[in-house]
Amino acid sequence: DTGVSQDPRHKITKRGQNVTFRCDPISEHNRLYWYRQTLGQGPEFLTYFQNEAQLEKSRLLSDRFSAERPKGSFSTLEIQRTEQGDSAMYLCASSLAAGAPEGEAFFGQGTRLTVV
Amino acid sequence: AQSVTQLDSQVPVFEEAPVELRCNYSSSVSVYLFWYVQYPNQGLQLLLKYLSGSTLVKGINGFEAEFNKSQTSFHLRKPSVHISDTAEYFCAVSDGFQKLVFGTGTRLLVSP
Numbered sequence: 001d002t003g004v005s006q007d008p009r010h011k012i013t014k015r016g017q018n019v020t021f022r023c024d025p026i027s028e029h030n031r032l033y034w035y036r037q038t039l040g041q042g043p044e045f046l047t048y049f050q051n052e053a054q055l056e057k058s059r060l061l062s063d064r065f066s067a068e069r070p071k072g073s074f075s076t077l078e079i080q081r082t083e084q085g086d087s088a089m090y091l092c093a094s095s096l097a098a099g100a101p102e103g104e105a106f107f108g109q110g111t112r113l114t115v116v
Numbered sequence: 117a118q119s120v121t122q123l124d125s126q127v128p129v130f131e132e133a134p135v136e137l138r139c140n141y142s143s144s145v146s147v148y149l150f151w152y153v154q155y156p157n158q159g160l161q162l163l164l165k166y167l168s169g170s171t172l173v174k175g176i177n178g179f180e181a182e183f184n185k186s187q188t189s190f191h192l193r194k195p196s197v198h199i200s201d202t203a204e205y206f207c208a209v210s211d212g213f214q215k216l217v218f219g220t221g222t223r224l225l226v227s228p
Contacts, residue, residue, distance in 0.1 A: 033215065035216075041221070042220050043206070043218050045215040056215070104162050105162075105216060106162075109157075110159050
């Protein structure tokens with residue numbers, strides 16, 4: 001299966017610790033997105049990349065959050081000094097932007113973060 | 117700004133009955149509309165999408181949706197549901213270039 005892969009699937013961390021998540025998109029996809037989903041809510045956009053360029057960041061992405069996509073392949077999302085409010089499912093998606101409009105974004109299975 | 121409203125947080129239905137999940141959107145630009153399904157502890161899977169053309173869109177697993185511009189709606193329907201359709205369903209809107217804006221979701225509960 002060559003879908004979007006996220007690692008780890010689950011992460012439990014103590015408040016104040018740093019965590020890093022990884023996303024491997026579908027290989028030919030040049031766009032990569034990060035979303036956050038809290039319990040009972042729909043996913044909320046955090047940021048997206050086209051190739052290695054980070055083109056948009058949501059106001060939800062505080063200074064403690066940083067995302068990278070070196071070489072336009074996999075991406076990492078780091079949260080520094082985690083807080084209990086960071087507990088959520090972090091979803092990664094990728095799509096192929098071959099022009100406008102784009103079609104389907106394929107989602108990974110997500111990383112569930114629990115901050116205790 | 118774009119937004120999506122899913123009025124029903126939960127829809128209970130018996131197996132083999134029809135179902136409609138409601139979605140209304142607001143947008144100041146041309147929209148592209150999507151329905152995704154999420155099973156427990158899983159990511160999202162695309163059911164169907166409206167980009168242009170026919171307002172009746174057919175998707176996977178027997179689902180369909182109708183785009184109604186005058187009512188700013190994109191309701192999801194299935195004529196006969198199965199137990200396996202039990203899941204969370206999300207409506208989403210995009211301007212076609214960047215991010216998806218999701219609704220809060222509707223939990224479909226199918227019982228025998």
